[in-house]
Amino acid sequence: MSKLKNKVAVITGGNSGIGFGIAEAFKNEGAVGAIVGRNQGTLDSAAAQLGGNFTAINANVTDLADLENVFKETAEKFGKIDVIVANAGAGTTGTVADTSEADYDNMMDLNLKSVYFTVQKALPYMNDGGSIILIGSNAAHRAYPSFGVYGAAKAAVIFFAKAFSNDLLNRRIRVNVITPGTTDTPAFDKFVPAEQIEAVKTHFASVMPIGRIGQPSDIGKTAVFLASDDSSFMLGAELLVDGGMTYLSK
Ligand SMILES: NC(=O)c1ccc[n+]([C@@H]2O[C@H](COP(=O)([O-])OP(=O)(O)OC[C@H]3O[C@@H](n4cnc5c(N)ncnc54)[C@H](OP(=O)(O)O)[C@@H]3O)[C@@H](O)[C@H]2O)c1
Secondary structure: OOOOOOOEEEEEOOOOHHHHHHHHHHHHOOOEEEEEEOOHHHHHHHHHHOOOOEEEEEOOOOOHHHHHHHHHHHHHHHOOEEEEEEOOOOOOOEOOOOOOHHHHHHHHHHHHHHHHHHHHHHHHHEEEEEEEEEEOOHHHOOOOOOEHHHHHHHHHHHHHHHHHHHHOHHHOOEEEEEEEOOEOOOHHHHHOOHHHHHHHHHHHHHHOOOOOOEOHHHHHHHHHHHHOHHHOOOOOOEEEEOOOOOOOOO
């Protein structure tokens, strides 16, 4: 398997969940590069599991100086970059009745502004003809309680795939977006008390049209497709990888 042989990739949030699933899939297809996050413990263990193909960089994606350093360091170590995955993000805030200005700003900074500047700061270090993959969410298409600001940020991320592709036509850099549905990641730990996690996952599986929740490997396979020449005619596109949950009813 070598769809990404000799490709250099940077995956933000590659130390956990969906981002780690993407890093594993990329590694299995021959890619090298960097995973980016803030938790040194999970960065180290993820890099160890990736067997030396990926270096771990501790950086905050909402900090533009950190982002600049991520791409500089990766290019110095591996050469020019072919694939960027802007995956780091997280959900919830509250309702329109109770969300503070600070919570609104933090949610938008993490899920929207960081994506814009991840791409901007990567560009000087990218090869022409590369691929950029953004990560949306089914919450961009359906309203879920307390996910309003997050959903709006992700809807804008989905638009960015078109806008960035247009901006980068002269460099033949394709930008596409993967929209996951409910996926089995450590993000659950942040919203659900530990003793309820299995019951919540079972509930989600029962309401998913396909009968199970997603796995990070489901998103990983799709990311390999978008990173590789197999998707060479796609730009500005959104791929729903959601088990049918966004538009089907059971
Ligand atoms: N799981 C789902 O059901 C689902 C569904 C739709 C969309 N998504 C989207 O998929 C993406 C990945 O989510 P996940 O479920 O895999 O969550 P996760 O397991 O909690 O992973 C989130 C990742 O983002 C990183 N991150 C968060 N804030 C960061 C910051 N300021 N700077 C650098 N890294 C940061 C985290 O690293 P550190 O903790 O080390 O900072 C972590 O690696 C997110 O964009 C999420 O919105 C998830």
